[in-house]
Amino acid sequence: MELKSILGYLQNKTILVTGATGFLGMVFVEKILRVQPDVKKLYLLLRASDTKSATDRMQNQIIGKELFRVLREKWGAGFDSFIAKKVVAVPGDVTFDDLGVKEFRLREEMCTDIEIILNSAGTTNFDERYDIALSVNTFGVQHVLSFAKKCLKLEMLLHVSTAYVCGEREGLILEDSSCMDEMEKEITKFDFKVQEKNLVEEKLNELKAQNATEEVITTTMKDFGIERAKLYGWPNTYVFTKAIGEILLRHSKENLSVVIIRPTVVTSTYKEPFPGWVQGFRTIDSVIAGYCKGKLTCLLVDPMSVFDMVPVDMVVNSITVAMVANANKSSSIIYHVGSSLRNPINFLNIHSFVFRYFTKNPWIDKDGKPVKVGKGKIFKTMATFRMYMQIRFMLPLEGLKFVNKAFGGYFQDLYVNYNQKLKLVMRLVELYEPYMLFKGIFDDNNAEELRRITRERFVDAEAFNFDARCIDWEDYIMHTHIPGLQKYVMMKR
Numbered sequence: 001m002e003l004k005s006i007l008g009y010l011q012n013k014t015i016l017v018t019g020a021t022g023f024l025g026m027v028f029v030e031k032i033l034r035v036q037p038d039v040k041k042l043y044l045l046l047r048a049s050d051t052k053s054a055t056d057r058m059q060n061q062i063i064g065k066e067l068f069r070v071l072r073e074k075w076g077a078g079f080d081s082f083i084a085k086k087v088v089a090v091p092g093d094v095t096f097d098d099l100g101v102k103e104f105r106l107r108e109e110m111c112t113d114i115e116i117i118l119n120s121a122g123t124t125n126f127d128e129r130y131d132i133a134l135s136v137n138t139f140g141v142q143h144v145l146s147f148a149k150k151c152l153k154l155e156m157l158l159h160v161s162t163a164y165v166c167g168e169r170e171g172l173i174l175e176d177s178s179c180m181d182e183m184e185k186e187i188t189k190f191d192f193k194v195q196e197k198n199l200v201e202e203k204l205n206e207l208k209a210q211n212a213t214e215e216v217i218t219t220t221m222k223d224f225g226i227e228r229a230k231l232y233g234w235p236n237t238y239v240f241t242k243a244i245g246e247i248l249l250r251h252s253k254e255n256l257s258v259v260i261i262r263p264t265v266v267t268s269t270y271k272e273p274f275p276g277w278v279q280g281f282r283t284i285d286s287v288i289a290g291y292c293k294g295k296l297t298c299l300l301v302d303p304m305s306v307f308d309m310v311p312v313d314m315v316v317n318s319i320t321v322a323m324v325a326n327a328n329k330s331s332s333i334i335y336h337v338g339s340s341l342r343n344p345i346n347f348l349n350i351h352s353f354v355f356r357y358f359t360k361n362p363w364i365d366k367d368g369k370p371v372k373v374g375k376g377k378i379f380k381t382m383a384t385f386r387m388y389m390q391i392r393f394m395l396p397l398e399g400l401k402f403v404n405k406a407f408g409g410y411f412q413d414l415y416v417n418y419n420q421k422l423k424l425v426m427r428l429v430e431l432y433e434p435y436m437l438f439k440g441i442f443d444d445n446n447a448e449e450l451r452r453i454t455r456e457r458f459v460d461a462e463a464f465n466f467d468a469r470c471i472d473w474e475d476y477i478m479h480t481h482i483p484g485l486q487k488y489v490m491m492k493r
Helices: 006-010 023-035 051-063 066-086 104-113 130-148 178-187 192-209 214-232 237-252 284-292 312-326 347-360 382-406 412-436 445-457 473-488
Strands: 014-018 041-046 087-091 116-119 156-160 170-173 258-263 265-267 298-300 309-311 332-337 377-379 439-442
Touching: 006 312, 014 023, 023 041, 023 066, 023 312, 041 051, 051 066, 051 087, 066 087, 116 130, 116 312, 130 156, 130 192, 130 214, 130 237, 156 237, 156 312, 178 237, 192 214, 214 237, 237 258, 258 312, 265 284, 265 312, 284 347, 284 473, 298 382, 298 412, 309 312, 312 332, 312 445, 332 445, 347 473, 377 382, 382 412
Parallel strands: 014 041, 014 116, 041 087, 116 156, 156 258, 170 439, 258 332, 265 309, 298 377
Antiparallel strands: none
16 A cells, blocks of 8 residues: 655645644644645634734744744745745634634635644633633634634644543543533533523623722632532633533534544653743643742642653644544544553652752752752642641741731731732642642543554654653653753743
C-alpha cells in the first residue's frame, strides 16, 4: 500500500482557528506555517472591533512572539509578505452568532473556502465568572458548530476540550462520554441554555439593583459558577462549562466529522519549534514559581499520585494527525492526549527534580541574593492541611484581630492585608485540590490506535510524534521545562 502524507493533506487547505492567541492555538498556527508553507490560508478569529485591530492583535500577540523565531529566521526578509499571504486576522468572537464576523463578504468567503476548523477558544480559569465561562466554553461551541454547518467544503471540525471533563474520578478514565451520560440525560429534559442564561441574567440584574461594584459583581459571578458546577457534580466552573460544551457538540453535530481532543495538563514545548517555550503559568508552574522564590513552604498533594502532563507540541501533533485521519467521516471520536497510562510520573518525582534544580540553580531575589529552597511540608489530605493552616496562620490572625481591636484599629490595614492573603491562598488550594489529589489514569486506546494508523499510513509520521513514552521526565523537567518557564515567563514579569 502506498503511504500517504500528512503534509500532502494539508497542502492548499484553508483552516479556521479560534483561540489563536491561546497557548495551544498559537503553537498550532506556528507548526502549520513552518512545516506546510503551501497551506492555502489560515483564518484566525480574534476578539477585536475591526480588521485593523484584529491585525494589530495578531502581530502583537501571535506573530510577534518568540515562538515564531524559527519561522522568522527561515523566511528572513520575506517573513512579513509570507504571513500577509497566508494568514487572515478576522475580527470576531465565538460568543456571537456567525462568530461575530460582521463583514458579509468576508463571511461568505470563509463559508465558501474553509475546509478545517480548529476550535481552541476557551477560558481556562478554574473560577472564571460564570457568565463569561458559559458564553465561551459552552455556548461558544454551539456558535462554532452552527458556523461549521454553513461551510460548504468542511471536512473536519476539531474541538479542544480537557481530559478533566471527567470530574473527580478514580481508576481508569475511558475515552468516551460515559462521565457525562447522567448530565446528558438531565439537560435533554430541559433547555439548558435558556435556564442557565436566565439564571445568569437574574443574578446580574440583582447585583445591578444593589448598585454593586465591578469587583463585587466579578466575585459574586465567580462564586456562582463554582456553585452551579458543584450542583451538577463538577469541581469548578472551567471543567463544568467545558463538559457541557462537549455534550452540546455531540448532541447537535448531525453528519459533520467531529473530533474531540482532551489534553491533560499542557506544558512547555518538548522539541518544536525549540524546547521549553511556554506562555504564562500552566497549572503546576505557579507552584514551581512560588516554591523557587521561597514563598511556598507547604503543599497539599499526594506524593504518590500521578500527575498527567503533556508537552504542547505533542498535543498539536495529535491535533494535526487526528484532523487528517478523520477528515470526511460523518462520525465523532474522542482522544485523550496525556502521559499517565503510558509514561506516568508522580508528584514525589516532580518535587525531587524541582528541588534538585533550584538547589543547584537558585532563584535570585530582587536584592540579588540566592533563595534557598527546602523540602517543604507535604499534606496528603485537605483535613491535615486545614489543621496546619489553622495553627500556623489563622490563630495568629485571630490574635492580631484582638490586638487591633484593643488598640482602636491601629493595626487595621495589616489585619485586612493578611486576612485577604489568607483567604486567597485557601481559595486557590480549594480550586487546585481535585488535581493535586487526583486518583485517575487516562485511558488512551483511541490515541494509541491513532498512533498505529499514523505509523502505518503516513510517510511523515515521525514529524508528528505525540507518544509520551519517549519523554525522559527528569531530563525534560530539569533541562527543558523549568529553564523555559524561567526564560519565557518568570524573567518577563
